[in-house]
Amino acid sequence: MDMRKWLYSYRLGQVRQQLGFVVPLSAGEYGEVSQWLPAAALALFKTMSPADQRHSLRVCRGLQDHGCRDRDMLAAALLHDVGKAGGRVPFWTRPVIVLGKKLVPGLLKRLVVYPGVQHTQSPPGWPFKYRFLGTPPSGANGGRKSGGTPETPPGAAPLDLAFKKPTLVSPGWRRALSYAWYHAEVGAELAAAAGPSQRAVLYIRTHHQADGPAAELHKIDEVS
Numbered sequence: 765m766d767m768r769k770w771l772y773s774y775r776l777g778q779v780r781q782q783l784g785f786v787v788p789l790s791a792g793e794y795g796e797v798s799q800w801l802p803a804a805a806l807a808l809f810k811t812m813s814p815a816d817q818r819h820s821l822r823v824c825r826g827l828q829d830h831g832c833r834d835r836d837m838l839a840a841a842l843l844h845d846v847g848k849a850g851g852r853v854p855f856w857t858r859p860v861i862v863l864g865k866k867l868v869p870g871l872l873k874r875l876v877v878y879p880g881v882q883h884t885q886s887p888p889g890w891p892f893k894y895r896f897l898g899t900p901p902s903g904a905n906g907g908r909k910s911g912g913t914p915e916t917p918p919g920a921a922p923l924d925l926a927f928k929k930p931t932l933v934s935p936g937w938r939r940a941l942s943y944a945w946y947h948a949e950v951g952a953e954l955a956a957a958a959g960p961s962q963r964a965v966l967y968i969r970t971h972h973q974a975d976g977p978a979a980e981l982h983k984i985d986e987v988s
């Protein structure tokens with residue numbers, strides 16, 4: 765597709781919504797969201813911008829329209845972009861990441877580093893402080909065990925949550941780009957502290973992988 769055509773077609777609806785042309789969720793819609801999320805995770809959901817909340821609800825509904833009844837997948841749909849919340853990912857970063865991936869992927873990869881979640885401030889109304897799971901961060905993989913949370917359900921294969929060690933990133937524009945690039949991983953860390961299952965956390969972390977565990981979510985996300 766030629767670049768101009770692609771630029772015009774690139775999620776124009778999403779751009780309009782991010783600029784403020786979006787109807788915030790109604791009380792009834794929050795009720796719908798709360799069917800799939802525990803209370804702390806609902807509070808986390810509400811830290812997203814109205815546009816991202818609406819996008820996430822669209823993804824959740826889209827999955828159900830395609831026959832998905834997996835509660836972990838539906839919870840993940842609602843939280844998959846929560847790493848963008850709390851002002852971590854300003855709007856300008858979104859087209860920069862999309863264009864950068866297409867035009868200068870090597871440069872983009874050199875610019876971004878995993879920022880973690882602890883450098884952000886708790887948004888107003890945030891009911892709990894962010895905490896690392898497992899052992900305090902030190903050494904490889906931030907001192908965390910692969911799997912991030914203590915137990916794996918009996919008989920289930922261990923989930924590879926494998927959170928990365930965060931790095932202090934400056935200046936601000938580079939941090940913002942890094943959060944945009946790593947929002948799936950950051951969202952997974954935030955969600956892991958808010959109560960959804962390990963599997964839902966895994967789906968959030970892998971929601972950009974077309975052939976990953978959350979392929980179903982990825983497909984709907986691309987068109988929502």
Ligand SMILES: [Fe+2]
Pocket residue numbers: 844845947948971972
């Ligand atoms: Fe995403």
Ligand SMILES: [Fe+2]
Pocket residue numbers: 819844845985
């Ligand atoms: Fe998304």
